[in-house]
Amino acid sequence: MLIGLYNYWVVVVLMMVGFYIVIAHGNLIKKIVGLSIFQTSVFIFYISTANVDGGTAPILAEGIEQYSNPLPHVLILTAIVVGIATTALGLALAVRIKETYGSVEELEIQNKDNQDC
Amino acid sequence: MKDLLAVVMLLGIYSLLSASFFVTMDAVDVAFTEAAVGAGVSTLLMLVAITMTGRKEHPTRHKPLLAIVVVIITGSLLIYGTLDMPRFGLAEAPIHQHVAPRYINDSMQEIGVPNIVTSVLASYRAFDTFGEVVVIFTAGMGVLALLSMVRRSEDTENIDSNNYSMHEQHLILRIVSKMLIPFILMFAFYVQFHGDFGPGGGFQAGVIFASAIFLYTMLFGMNTARRVINQAFIQILAATGVLLYGSVGVVSLLNGKSFFDYSALASDPIAGQHLGILLIELGVGITVAAVMIIIFFNFADRRNYSPNKDSENS
Numbered sequence: 038m039l040i041g042l043y044n045y046w047v048v049v050v051l052m053m054v055g056f057y058i059v060i061a062h063g064n065l066i067k068k069i070v071g072l073s074i075f076q077t078s079v080f081i082f083y084i085s086t087a088n089v090d091g092g093t094a095p096i097l098a099e100g101i102e103q104y105s106n107p108l109p110h111v112l113i114l115t116a117i118v119v120g121i122a123t124t125a126l127g128l129a130l131a132v133r134i135k136e137t138y139g140s141v142e143e144l145e146i147q148n149k150d151n152q153d154c
Numbered sequence: 155m156k157d158l159l160a161v162v163m164l165l166g167i168y169s170l171l172s173a174s175f176f177v178t179m180d181a182v183d184v185a186f187t188e189a190a191v192g193a194g195v196s197t198l199l200m201l202v203a204i205t206m207t208g209r210k211e212h213p214t215r216h217k218p219l220l221a222i223v224v225v226i227i228t229g230s231l232l233i234y235g236t237l238d239m240p241r242f243g244l245a246e247a248p249i250h251q252h253v254a255p256r257y258i259n260d261s262m263q264e265i266g267v268p269n270i271v272t273s274v275l276a277s278y279r280a281f282d283t284f285g286e287v288v289v290i291f292t293a294g295m296g297v298l299a300l301l302s303m304v305r306r307s308e309d310t311e312n313i314d315s316n317n318y319s320m321h322e323q324h325l326i327l328r329i330v331s332k333m334l335i336p337f338i339l340m341f342a343f344y345v346q347f348h349g350d351f352g353p354g355g356g357f358q359a360g361v362i363f364a365s366a367i368f369l370y371t372m373l374f375g376m377n378t379a380r381r382v383i384n385q386a387f388i389q390i391l392a393a394t395g396v397l398l399y400g401s402v403g404v405v406s407l408l409n410g411k412s413f414f415d416y417s418a419l420a421s422d423p424i425a426g427q428h429l430g431i432l433l434i435e436l437g438v439g440i441t442v443a444a445v446m447i448i449i450f451f452n453f454a455d456r457r458n459y460s461p462n463k464d465s466e467n468s
Contacts, residue, residue, distance in 0.1 A: 041241035046233060053229040061221040064211040066158055066204055070165055073196070077172055080188075084181045089250060090243040094180045095270040096352065097262055103245070105180040106254045107270040111279060114271065115286040117187045118357045118442060121196050122293035125449045128203040129300040132456060135207040142212040 044085040051078035063143040065131040069124060076120050083109040156211045158204045166197035182353040183271045186345075190361040195446060198368060202453040266424040267350045267431060275355065276431040280414035283434070284399055287441050291396050294445030298389070301452040328373050338366035346439050350428070356435040360442025367447050376454055385451065388444050395441030402433045 055078060058071025087109035095107035131141050138146045169192025176185035215221075240247035257274055265273040275283055342363035349355030371379035402414065409418035416430025417423035 041244075042236050042239060044242040045236035045239055049229050049232045049236070052232070053225045056228065057221055057225045060224065061215045061218050062211070063214060063216060064158070066200070066207055067161065067211055070161055070200070073165065073192075074168070077169070077192075080184070081172065081175065084176055084179045084184060085242060086247070086249050087181065088179045088243050089245045092180055092245075094182045094353075095258065096182070097268040097270060104258050104270070106250050107257055107274050108254055109249070110181045110184050110271045111275045111283075113181070113184050114187050114275065114355075114357060115283060117184070117191050118361065119286050119289050119293075121191045121199075121361075122290045122445060122449070124196060125199050125453075126293045126296045126300075128199055129297045129449075129453070132203055132206050132453070133300050141207045143216070144212070144214060 045082070048078050048082040048085070051075075051081065065134065065141040065143070066128070069127045069131065072127070073120065073124060076116075080113045080116065083113050156213060158209050158211055159201075162197060162200040162204060165200065166193050169193040169196065183269075183355065183358075186353050186358050187361070190358055190365065194365050195361055195368070195450075198365075199449065199453060202450070202457060206453075206457055265427045265431075267427070269350055269352060271353075272349050272355055272431065272435075273427075276434050277414075277416065277427060280403070280430075280434060283438070284403065284414070287396055287399055287438055290445050291392060291441055294392055294448050297449045297452055301456045303455065324373065331369055331373050335366050335370055338369070339363060342366065342443075346435065347432075349435055350431060356438025357442055359435075360439040360444075361446060363439070363443040364446035364450070367443075368450055371450065371454065376451070379451070383447060383451075385448075388447050388451075392441055392444035392448060395437045395439070395444060397437075398440065399434050399437030402430055402437070406430075 052075055055071045055073075055075030059068050059075065062068060062071065087106040089103055089105050092103040092105040093101055095104045095110065097104075134146065135141050138149050140146060140149075169188060173185045173189040173193060176182075176188055240249075257270055257278065261267070261270050261273045261278075265277050267273045267277075342359045345354035345362060346356060346359035349359070367379065367383065370382070402416075402419075404413075406415045406418040407413055411418040414430070414434075416426045418426065419429045420426040
């Protein structure tokens with residue numbers, strides 16, 4: 038019974054990896070990479086719950102009884118494109134921080150702020 | 155890993171792998187999007203960003219032990235939460251009980267489109283998708299506000315001479331890609347208009363269209379690309395896509411139906427649905443392509459100008 042839950046555990050492990058990168062790394066680009074891994078873990082969670090044993094892709098055709106659930110597919114499809122748009126916004130912020138502070142490392146930015154005041 | 159270039163490349167491979175995972179999970183539309191977005195555009199944008207922010211990461215970490223403890227606590231709580239979840243692939247799971255059977259059984263009569271993902275995306279949940287398109291548009295405007303800069307004529311000449319030598323070196327690449335670009339554009343249109351019947355639709359088509367433009371820009375330089383696609387024009391196009399989407403909803407409102415009820419668009423409800431889906435997918439495609447091009451152009455422009463700007467600041 039427990040082994041049937043492995044899809045959730047894969048998602049949890051991926052999420053933990055992304056979460057660790059976001060917390061522990063000081064580099065802003067690395068943090069964005071961590072966020073996108075975190076994000077993919079949520080995508081995989083939704084898509085794996087949509088799967089049905091013996092089901093096929095949700096495109097109607099003759100002679101197919103069992104389809105996978107189309108609703109999570111719709112949600113994740115749009116989420117992926119929104120994800121890239123927000124990632125681009127994050128990268129744009131990182132680029133501006135680099136131009137202003139000369140660094141994308143959190144510690145160096147903090148030191149520079151402390152010197153200023 | 156300290157080298158961010160390697161990190162970004164691995165992220166691209168990871169995205170491609172998750173796209174193939176989505177195929178095995180029967181989510182063909184999602185896989186399509188992930189392959190185009192995650193493995194293509196996202197990797198490219200990250201690469202452009204690290205050329206500006208530096209390739210090497212500082213080796214220090216903030217309290218890695220504390221981070222590991224926090225992550226493990228979160229992870230174990232989540233695993234504890236999964237113990238009650240339905241088994242993987244179970245057809246009786248609650249997620250398959252409520253609204254999904256209606257989409258699967260009735261969408262052919264109500265919408266008349268074989269691809270259920272398209273009919274849910276563009277018709278049943280059109281209002282939701284409208285929100286997503288507005289978010290994409292807003293993110294594009296955010297990047298524009300953060301990175302756009304006034305172009306000066308003397309800089310333009312500089313870049314021209316920089317790019318010229320590059321062109322001479324990559325002759326084979328240029329010719330092969332030049333042959334490929336029309337096919338990529340054609341494929342984008344196929345994906346756009348065939349989305350009702352197979353995997354595809356506005357989101358994927360927009361990204362594929364934009365990636366053809368990226369390829370052109372990378373090979374022939376920003377200036378040539380700017381001559382093909384004008385910044386002001388592409389900004390108007392991004393807004394036009396959102397407006398087209400929204401106005402389809404307003405038309406159905408004016409005809410006395412609810413927002414995004416496409417049966418108002420034609421006398422026959424099914425024909426109305428087809429027209430409505432076609433129009434809003436077109437709106438989505440235009441917005442996504444335009445926003446992606448805006449984002450990429452602004453990043454690439456910033457890269458060319460940043461040395462000048464630094465010297466002005468110092």
